[in-house]
Amino acid sequence: MKFKHQLLTAVLALGLLLPAGSLSAQASYYRHTYVTRPTTVYRFIQGDCFADNRLGKRLHLKRGRSITLAAFYHMGKDGYMLHVKGHGRTVYYARTNSTHWFKY
Numbered sequence: 001m002k003f004k005h006q007l008l009t010a011v012l013a014l015g016l017l018l019p020a021g022s023l024s025a026q027a028s029y030y031r032h033t034y035v036t037r038p039t040t041v042y043r044f045i046q047g048d049c050f051a052d053n054r055l056g057k058r059l060h061l062k063r064g065r066s067i068t069l070a071a072f073y074h075m076g077k078d079g080y081m082l083h084v085k086g087h088g089r090t091v092y093y094a095r096t097n098s099t100h101w102f103k104y
């Protein structure tokens with residue numbers, strides 16, 4: 001029982017040291033790529049923490065569209081964070097773990 005209490009205390013202390021809501025920890029880096037299959041992505045609206053994040057308006061990407069993307073993994077939710085050429089710095093989210101819709 002004492003070990004569980006120490007472990008919980010250590011996890012809570014580590015949680016206080018890490019910045020809440022930072023996407024840079026989950027999305028390692030962006031790579032330039034092209035869409036190979038039509039797909040739908042959603043505007044990513046960041047909240048105070050990942051649980052508060054929302055998905056906004058969707059954007060349909062056609063084959064050949066130029067994007068930059070990064071794999072995204074966070075507590076069972078995975079997909080891709082991406083920027084679409086012509087849409088500025090807006091972050092979009094593709095809700096899939098498939099790699100068949102883009103090609104490097």
